[in-house]
Amino acid sequence: MCGITGIFSLHGQAEIDRQLLxxxxxxxxHRGPDEGGLHVEAGLGLGHRRLSIVDLSSGQQPLFNEDGSVVVVFNGMIYNYRELMRELTALGHQFRSRCDTEVIVHAWEQWGRDCVTRLRGMFAFALWDRQRQTLFVARDRLxxxxxxxxxxxxxxxxxxSELKALLADPALPRALDPCAVEEYFAYGYVPEPRTILRGVHKLSPGHTLLLQRGATRGQPQQQRYxxxxxxxxxQRPAEEIAAELLERLREVVGSHLxxxxxxxxxxxxxxxxSAVVAMMAQLTGESVNTxxxxxxxxxxxESHYAAQVAQQFRTRHHMRTVDKDDYGLIDLLAKLYDEPYADSSAIPTYRVCQLAxxxxxxxxxxxxxxxxxxxxxxYRYAMNEEKVRARLPEGLRKPLFGFLGRHYPKADWAPRVLRAKTTFEALARxxxxxxxxxxxxxxDRVRQRLLSPGLRRELQGYQAIEVMRGHAAQAPTEDALSLLQYLDLKTYLPGDILTKVDRASMAHALEVRVPLLDHQFVEWVSGLPPALKLHEGQGKYIFKKALEGTLSEDxxxxxxxxxxxxLSSWLRGPLRQVVQDSLLGPLLRQTGLFDMDFVQELVEQHQSGRRDHAAPLWALLMFAAFLRNVLQAGAGAAPQQPAARAA
Structure with a gap:
């Protein structure tokens, strides 16, 4: 895994500031401690930090084609690079290494913008073609x-690869994007393609950017591929599908080894x-590190379940016990993630990457x-709600459940199935x-009170649900369950899960691969009947059936x-003073983004035990940490990493 960065002048061959690059x-x-490389020419600068994984002796980047007219910086892994290398060699291309990076430059020469459709893997890269005066930027499908x-x-x-590299340029505007603030306090992260900063974007998954020099062609051309x-x-019997699923799982895990x-x-x-480790053990025939x-x-x-699987497959298992009150990473995580990020599981994810x-x-x-x-x-809750929507006409359902949702008391202390207020509110929608x-x-009702009148005026009626509405409008399915999966694959997966793992792993120069997100596997699974995924309230039905001969029922x-x-007990106990200092002090107040009386109400209600406001308080705490460690402190490399707190 690596880190890439670059500067490209759209309007001419201006001199690039090499020191800035x-x-x-x-x-x-931290993303690539093994080697670093720069390439600078008129109007272009490319930078690369390398974590050596394949072809350790060569494959340094930036990497060029034979005549030096095409150069690439690349982060990721192309799993079918050997097959592509053979195909491109047969077409007359000459390779100087056995590195997957070199495949990209020759694939561009052969297929142009369509080269990304031939790549199987995880990737983000930028490629400069001097003859075409073109910069081509791409991100993997998921x-x-x-x-x-x-x-x-x-x-x-x-x-x-990370926002902190852009922040190293003092000319980059630092203004917060009001829409991103609204989205963050809805999702707990800022979904693609927005970032927390106005004018800075994430390239959406499955998209490319093409930039060509010249006054009439200067604007980036974005395309979904x-x-x-x-x-x-x-339609086939479930037994046949389960057997094929297992074979496909073996193949995709094998390709990632x-x-x-x-x-x-x-x-x-x-x-x-457990399924991935089982396939690794079967395919390698060796004792796998877990x-x-x-x-x-x-x-x-739940470590005893992990130990059970480790024993079954005779892995070399490494396990570390940490204190459940391992809350000392707040400022470090803010520096690693560069944007406000409110998924508290980033803490144990950081620790497991540190151990690995x-x-x-x-x-x-x-x-x-x-x-x-x-x-x-x-998904199960949503499908139960969908059954109610199907039985009641909208004209009756919305006013009935809208009234119940407004007047039913909030019971956030209760299990989900007993939180009728939340269910009523959902059924009205x-x-x-x-x-x-x-x-x-x-x-919505909490965000409306949290965000200041000034910020709400700037939003001009914009609401975070528009992110999901935009994806839903493009969804290739009318099935309700498939639609919700599609929404998660477009929002929660890249914005939360993959972001969490990328930053936590790269903080330790660890490459993490995700075989279940191989695009060919995802395509095939998406075509399975929804009833084989969620069956009689059981999620992963066909996946579990396929694994019954491999993993135990436990x-x-x-x-x-x-x-x-x-979280709830942290914010009432050991983090009590941190919450009060961070949320009720001058930092948040000076932003003008929040209704500070409501923030104080959230803090007092939670710390008194009257209500559970753990999610909004943690989101505010991480937002304050972002302001303190990123926006105010400026850019910089990741700080020294603290040791885990042993139990």
Whole structure:
């Protein structure tokens, strides 16, 4: 895995500030500590930090074609690079290395912009073709690898793997995007293509950018080259589908094992990571390195399930117990993520990456299983709500449940099934509105009170649900469950899950691969009947059926836990003063973004135990940490990493 960055002059061959490019590159040193490289020519500067994974002795970047007219900087892994190398060699291209990066320059020469459709893997890259005076930028189909960019008023186009590299340029505007603030306090992250800064963007998954020099062609041309099809395949018996699923799982995990460095797998004891480790063990015939985190509080610990799988497949299992009150990463995470990011599972994710790096350089994870196979409990809740929507006409349903939702008391202390207020509010909405309401970290009525009148005026009526509405309008399916999966694959997966893993792993120079998000596997799974994914209230139905001969019933059918931490008690106990200092002090007040009386109400109600406002308070705490460590402090490399707090 690597870090890439660059400066491109759209309007001519202006001189590139090499020292600025070097500073931008060094902010991402943690992404590639093995080597660094720069290339500067008239109107173009490219930077690269390398984490050596394949072809350790060569493959340095920036990497050129034979005559030096095409150069690329690349972050990721192309899993079919050997096949492409053979095909391109037969077409007359000459390779000087056995590195997957070199495939990209020759694929561009052969197929132009369509080269990305031939790549199987995770990638973000920028390629300069001097003869065509063209900069080509691309991001992989699911958004596994990040790419940020900005077009400055002076005609310079900046790009990088992380926002901190762009912040190294003092000319980059620092103004917050009001719409991004609204989106953050709805989703807990800023969804693609927006960033927290006005004028800075993320390249959306499955998209490319083409920039050509010249007054009439200067603006970036963005194009989508892939989408999740959700086209139902032929109807077959479930047993046949399960057998094919297992074979496809073996193939896709096998394709992700290519490396010249030490390799292992994350093992939480859940279905997805256990399935990946099982395939690794079967395919390699060797003792696989696995790692997991344990907590000293049984309510948050599932390490015994991971140990069970490790014993079954005789892995070299590495496990570390950390204190459940491991809350000392707030400022560090803000510096790593560059944007406000409110998923508290970033803390244990950081720790498991820290542990993995002690024994491996590449780790396979089970991310993507829940989105592919409808594993989240919220899908079950949403489908139950959908049944009610189907039975009651909209003219009756909206006023009835709208009234109940407004007047029913809030019971955030109760289990989800007993939170009638939340259910009533969802039933008063359509499918997309109801799902948005269910996944939001704070509902519309809370955000309306949280955001200041001035910010609401700037929003001019904009609401975060428009992100989901935009994706829903392009969804290739009318099935309700498939639509919700599509929405998650477009928002939650790249914006939350993949962002979390990329920043946490790269902080430790660890490459994480996600075989369940191989695009060919995702395409095939999307075409399976929805009833085989969520079946009689059981998520991942066909996935679990396929694995019944491989994993035990304890692993397949236990209740899902996830990487949860005791947020509510942290914010009332050890972080009590931190909450008061960060949220009620001058930092948030000076922004003018919030109704500070309401912020104080949230803090007092939570810390008194009268209400549970853990999600909004954590979101505010991470927003304050972003202001303090990123926006006010300026850009810089990641700080020294603290050791885990042992139990």
């Amino acid at each position: 070097a500073r931008m590159n060094e902010t991402q040193h 958004g596994i690898k990040p790419l940020f960019y900005a077009l400055l008023p002076d005609g310079r186009f900046l790009f990088a 892939w989408d999740i099809p959700f086209q139902l395949g032929s 290519v490396t010249d460095v030490s390799l292992g797998g994350f093992l939480s004891g859940g279905v997805d990571s 790692c997991s985190i344990a907590f000293n509080d049984p309510a948050y610990d 790096k002690e024994s491996v350089t590449v780790a396979l994870s089970g991310d993507g299983g829940d989105e592919n196979f409808a594993g989240y409990r919220r 359509d499918t997309v509105e109801g799902y948005f309401h269910g996944v939001s970290i704070m509902p 692993i397949l059918y236990r209740r899902k836990m996830g990487f949860s931490i005791p």
